[in-house]
Structure formats: structure tokens, C-alpha cells
Amino acid sequence: MFKAASFFRIADDFTLPPLDALEEALQASRFLPCGATQPESSGWVPPRGNKSTVLAEKVGGQLILRLCTERRPVPASAIKDAVEQRIEQYKQETGHERVGKKVKKEFKEEAIQSLLPRAFTKRSTTTLWIDPVRKFLVVDSGSLTGADKVVSQWVEILGEIPGSSAGLMARPVQTTLAAATAMAHWLASREAPVGFTIDRDCELKMPDDQKSTVRYSRHTLEIDEVAEHIAAGKVPTQLAMTWHDRVSFVLTDTAQVKKLKLLDVVLDGVQDKGKDDDGFDADAAILTGELAALIPDLLEALGGELDREASASGAEIAKPTPELALA
DSSP, X not given: OOSOBEEEEEOTTOOOOOHHHHHHHHHHTBOOOOOTTOSEEEEEOOTTOTTOXXXXXXXXXXXXXXXXXXXXXXXXXXXXXXXXXXXXXXHHHHOOSOOOHHHHHHHHHHHHHHHGGGSOOEEEXXXXXEETTXXXXXXXOSOHHHHHHHHHHHHHHHHTSTTOOTTOEEEEOOBSSOHHHHHHHHHHHTOOOTTEEEEEEEEEEOXXXXXXXXXXXXXXXXXXXXXXXXXXXXXXXXXXXXXXXTEEEEEETTSOEEEEEEOHHHHTTOOSSOSSTTSHHHHHHHHHHHHHHHHHHHHHHTTOBOOSSOOOSSOOOOOOOOOEEOO
């Protein structure tokens, strides 16, 4: 259900709106495929899959949603060729040797519109989990930029529900230590944080124009060479870890989680389908239960979560992104 995770905080006073009102708002923004000249379309789809029509799934008090995005990308090379052809035609028709920026821009827009109907579409889905008790919002995305887009659409949905919390705020979780700083310390000291183990995959990158990179794959990281790279100025950008032998993942320097995987100790003894026919309820309950316990431990390993109202006071933190707020 989740292969990655970006973590957000929601307002302390936030409460879920009535499920029927939420469902109605989601249905009004249900996914529709791109039109012939539409570069992108996004909307909500059933988390259970195409056999269901329900867009808001509530399992054990946890809300699960899924956003579908379809794009119709036009290759840059095709746009360039079409614009160059139109410029040559323009020169022959007008006798002008130079073509202004405004005219070129118009040619580019015309080229995109003419090529869009012939472009193949690409479709992707992103799962969203809202924990109304712990006030977490988790997006199945290893990119904060991509996660922000999903959260923005969730905020818009709430704005369409009469009587919903007008003070909703969603912002990326901020920690006292930047993830890169914490990972560098763990690798250099060869000591993982409590409850975690360091696995055998890592990426180190020099933060300069050259961006020289060293990658270790299925290789022990408890060696002098890794510490030497860090001492020379290379910064960990990815580090494979395991939490309590239950969940493995890769932590990034921007504090996102990728390659998320539940291990056998979690799945042993779980029936194939659970109580529901498609296994969705069982999968959702297991995953949200594990992540609900993992997230606080991960935040603690990164020095603890910054006060929600306070700003950083000299501590090194990951660069925050603008809050998504519904005024």
C-alpha cells in the first residue's frame, strides 16, 4: 500500500468531517482522464481499486484516500522540431530574418496544442493516510514536491465541506537535526539510533558543483572508508535502515522514506485476505499500525520534533517548505 512516505503535521484542533460529507466532496472531484488537449488531470479514485466506488475508506479510525494523476507529456524534441519548422515558414512568408521572443513563444504554444492529442498518457496513483488522533498526514511519496501537490488537493477538498475545520494546516514535519547530519553521525560513529539498525546500502555525495558520489550496495558500512568519506566532506543522501526488525526502508537527506517494506515478522500469522474479501482492511490496519509506531521513533532519532509553534533556535534543520493552510 505504501512504498514511500513523506510526513506532515496537521493542526491540533483538526477533526475529520462526517464521512458522508467527505465522500460527497471527493465524488465531486473524482478522477477524469485527460482530454485530447489537456496536459494533466488529477482526481480521487477508490483506495480499494476499480471494483469499489467508495473514495473515502476509514479503517480503525484511520482515513485512507488515493489520488490519481494522468499526464500527457509531449517530448521536448518534438516541440523543438515543430517550432523550428514554424519559424522557417514564418521567415519565408514574411521575409524577416529575425523572429522575436513573443512570436517564438506563440509558436511553442501552438506546437504543444497540436502535439498533445498524439501524445501517450501516463497515469500514477498516490495514497494518502490521515491519522486524526496523532495528527499525522502521510503521503506515499518519496518526493516532498510531489507530496505537497497531493496535500494541497486534500486541503481543497476540506474547504468544500460546510462546517469542516477552517484552521486546517498541513506542513512537513520538522526535526531538530537535519537527516543528513544525523546519518553522518550514525555512520561515522558506527552506532545506529535506539531501535534501528543500519543496513548495507548508502549514498554519499559531495555538496559542491562536481557532486561527486559514492554508493555502497549490499556492502558493510562499518568500515573506515565510509568515515573517511564523511570526514572529507561527503554528505549521506540515502541510508538503508531497519526498525525493530519489523520495517526496512531507505532514509533520505530530506527526511523522506523510500523503499518501505514490512518484514516477515510483521506478516507472519496474518491471513491472506483478512476479514474483507480483498484484504484491504487488513493491509491498511497492519501498515498504519506499524508506521504509527515507527514515526515517533524516527523523529526521536532525528533529535525530536521541533515545537509546532517555535522556530529553530540555532539547531540545524532541514529546509522547510511553505505551509499549506486553509484560511
